[in-house]
Amino acid sequence: MRYLILEDGSIYAGEGFGADRETTGEVVFTTGMTGYQEAITDQSYADQILVFTNPLIGNYGITLADYESLEPKIKGVICHQVDRHPDNWRMQTTLPKFLEHLDIPEKLEDI
Template identity: 50%
Template sequence: MKAFLILEDGTVFTGTSIGSKKEIISEIVFNTSMTGYLEVLTDPSYAGQAVCMTYPLIGNYGICHEDQESLRPWPDGYIVRELSRMPSNFRSEDTIQNFLKQYDIPGIAGIDTRALTKLLREKGTMNGMITTDAAYKLEEIIPRLKAYNTGKVVERVTCEEKTVLKGEGPKVALMDFGAKDNIAKSLNERGCEVTVYPAFTKAEEILKTNPDGIMLSNGPGDPKECTSIIEEIKNYMTLKFLFLLFVWDISSWRLPQERTQRK
């Protein structure tokens, strides 16, 4: 079945439908990793986005659930040049096609992902639609794309309750704004006792445990939507921090400066 990727600047890519057949509007981004497509799919940082994989063949070693960074995939959509239908790997437990269908994630294959990536590089991140409706009308779709906002996605990906990974070393409080599982595991393997907190935990609750460090995790969405989180972060500024990608964005919002989105 044909599928179409329509960007807010009016560019249309035609390919083949993969995964779910549902129609979605999302922020279109790209990932240049040559391996680790399952880690990308299960990274909560991609919630609210449709991911274009620039490597030309995706799915050749299948799905190995042990390698997942969370319990489920998070992107709204998936964009590839070629999807391998017959993975070859003794660890493989499933195919990407089945994985996408299971979680109702639509995708498109067979498009020029290099051209799409170049376009996003030059014009910056754009919203787009993945649809199988060949009767689409650009004049109706473009306004919807331009009006789309990912909204507050952190609340979708954060953990529901506090968890503790016991260790004999420094005590680290990990704020889960969309943390990959490997972050807490890696700290714990190095001896740290890691306590993972939901994103909206009050600073007072964390500070009373007297942690040796506080790590603010990576996460999805626009940091300026996280106003309550930013206010709580102000209470940590006398402590030493361990920072990850999302955190640089969030912590900078406490400063009176103008910000622009990266291309």
């Protein structure tokens, strides 16, 4: 179980995926229906915890050709559900493995 604790004291619990460590950052959101990999690797989200409003991300995996930047700077990812077994002929890894490899902390699911 992982927790999102906001400045006002609100606490949200959820299942973790990816790297397992604590982090801090400004919580921001994206309403994009696709492009989760591009958003995660977008430098404009540096030092922020990115919330995806689309209920499912990770469904087409991660592909090197779709990076915005090779060194993502986000502090974390929050989503409702992540696909751990995507099926895409272009993908090179899954979203959870990608985030764990990059040591991107505090990924919460089903909050």
